[in-house]
Structures are given as structure tokens and as C-alpha cells.
Amino acid sequence: EPEVTQTxxxxxxxxxxEVILRCVPISxxxxxxxxxxxxxxxxxxxxxxxxxxxxxxxxxxxxxxxxERPDGSNFTLKIRSTKLEDSAMYFCASTTDxxxxxxxxxxxxxxxxx
Amino acid sequence: QKEVExxxxxxxxxxxxxxxxxxxxSNSAFQYFMWYRQYSRKGPELLMYTYSSGNKEDGRFTxxxxxSSKYISLFIRDSQPSDSATYLCAMxxxxxxxxxGDGTTLTVKP
Numbered sequence: 001e002p003e004v005t006q007t008x009x010x011x012x013x014x015x016x017x018e019v020i021l022r023c024v025p026i027s028x029x030x031x032x033x034x035x036x037x038x039x040x041x042x043x044x045x046x047x048x049x050x051x052x053x054x055x056x057x058x059x060x061x062x063x064x065x066x067x068e069r070p071d072g073s074n075f076t077l078k079i080r081s082t083k084l085e086d087s088a089m090y091f092c093a094s095t096t097d098x099x100x101x102x103x104x105x106x107x108x109x110x111x112x113x114x
Numbered sequence: 115q116k117e118v119e120x121x122x123x124x125x126x127x128x129x130x131x132x133x134x135x136x137x138x139x140s141n142s143a144f145q146y147f148m149w150y151r152q153y154s155r156k157g158p159e160l161l162m163y164t165y166s167s168g169n170k171e172d173g174r175f176t177x178x179x180x181x182s183s184k185y186i187s188l189f190i191r192d193s194q195p196s197d198s199a200t201y202l203c204a205m206x207x208x209x210x211x212x213x214x215g216d217g218t219t220l221t222v223k224p
Contacts, residue, residue: 004157031209033211033212035212041216042202042214042215042216042217043158043202043204043212043214044214045211045212045213048209048210048211050209055210056210056211058211089155091157091158093212095209101146101206101208101209102160102163103148103160103204103206103212104160105150105157105158105159105160106157107156107157108155108156108157110155
């Protein structure tokens with residue numbers, strides 16, 4: 001069964017450093033998303049991406065964040081200058097272009113900022 | 115008021131019990147309703163998906179949506195210890211973002 005994959009599974013970085021989280025969505029999907037979940041809290045939407053551009057973003061997704069689909073398979077989230085409060089699980093998700101819009105999540109990248 | 119409110123739990127039941135998990139919402143534009151299961155430090159796994167009002171059954175799981183009351187439920191019959199996890203309700207208007215509840219942690223005791 002096709003699935004969303006994410007790398008790395010765990011990333012440790014120092015405050016102020018740049019990180020890039022990588023995702024490979026399901027191959028025939030056209031909508032891509034990033035969510036995050038701070039430990040013990042709810043899953044929060046960051047950004048959605050369709051047709052090579054951001055279609056929606058939350059107030060969390062400020063100028064420190066960017067997304068890119070550099071080729072036909074990868075979808076990346078970059079955090080330019082990490083803060084302690086960026087420590088969280090980051091989930092990539094993807095959805096088909098069908099009417100059902102079933103959304104599938106990857107296993108997540110645990111980002112720890114020290 | 116939160117857009118999505120989920121019964122907080124935690125919930126602990128004996129094996130074989132029927133489990134009821136519930137969410138209410140305030141945004142009448144939501145049309146797609148999902149239940150995800152999440153194990154500790156793992157990604158949400160899509161369990162059930164419903165469009166608009168009605169019931170949907172898949173094995174031991176039944177999802178109900180009542181749009182007039184803005185209320186959704188997930189029922190688990192014959193619960194098993196392997197069902198122990200956090201259950202997340204989520205909703206969306208279209209292909210855009212999903213809005214999640216806080217999650218209910220379920221423990222099924224053998």
C-alpha cells in the first residue's frame with residue numbers, strides 16, 4: 001500500500017540553525033501539507049501546497065518557514081533560524097485530487113532544538 | 115470557543131467493551147469528517163472517513179456524523195488491547211487544511 005515517507009525520523013539542531021525536513025508524498029497525490037504537533041498538544045496545520053504554490057498557511061507559518069517541491073517526488077519544509085519553540089513532531093500529509101480528499105499522514109520527523 | 119472540541123478522556127475500558135468517542139464542532143462549513151488513530155510519537159493513521167451526514171461502518175468501527183447537531187462519533191465494538199491509542203477527530207471544508215480535536219487516549223485492558 002502506498003504511503004507518505006519522511007526523513008529524517010529525528011533531527012537535533014541548535015537554536016538559530018537552518019533545518020530542512022523532507023517528505024515523499026504518495027505518488028498520484030496532488031495536494032501536500034505540513035502539520036506540527038508539540039508534545040502533548042493537538043495536531044496543528046502549518047501550510048498546504050497545490051500546483052507548485054502555497055494555497056493556504058496558518059499564522060504559525062511565518063517568514064522563518066518555507067516549502068518547496070524541488071522535483072516530482074519530494075516536498076520539503078525549511079525552517080531558516082530555528083527557535084526552542086520549534087521543537088515538535090512535524091508531519092507531512094498528502095491528498096488526491098478526487099472528491100473524497102482522503103488525507104494520509106507520514107510517520108513524522110521529531111525536531112529537537114537545543 | 116474552539117472550532118473542534120473532543121471529549122478529553124482518558125478512557126479506560128475492559129476488553130470486549132463498546133467504546134464511544136465524540137467530537138463537536140462549530141464551523142458549519144465542514145463537510146469531511148475523519149477519525150485518526152495515533153500511537154505515541156507516530157503519525158496519525160486514517161481510520162474512518164465520512165462525507166456529510168450519516169453512518170459508515172468498517173469492521174468493528176462505526177463513524178456517525180450529525181451535521182444538524184454538529185456532532186460526530188466513533189464507535190468501536192469488541193474493543194481489543196491493540197485498540198489502545200489516542201484517537202483524533204479531524205474535519206475539513208474541502209481539499210484544504212484539516213482541523214483536529216485534542217485527542218482522546220483510550221486504554222483497553224485485557
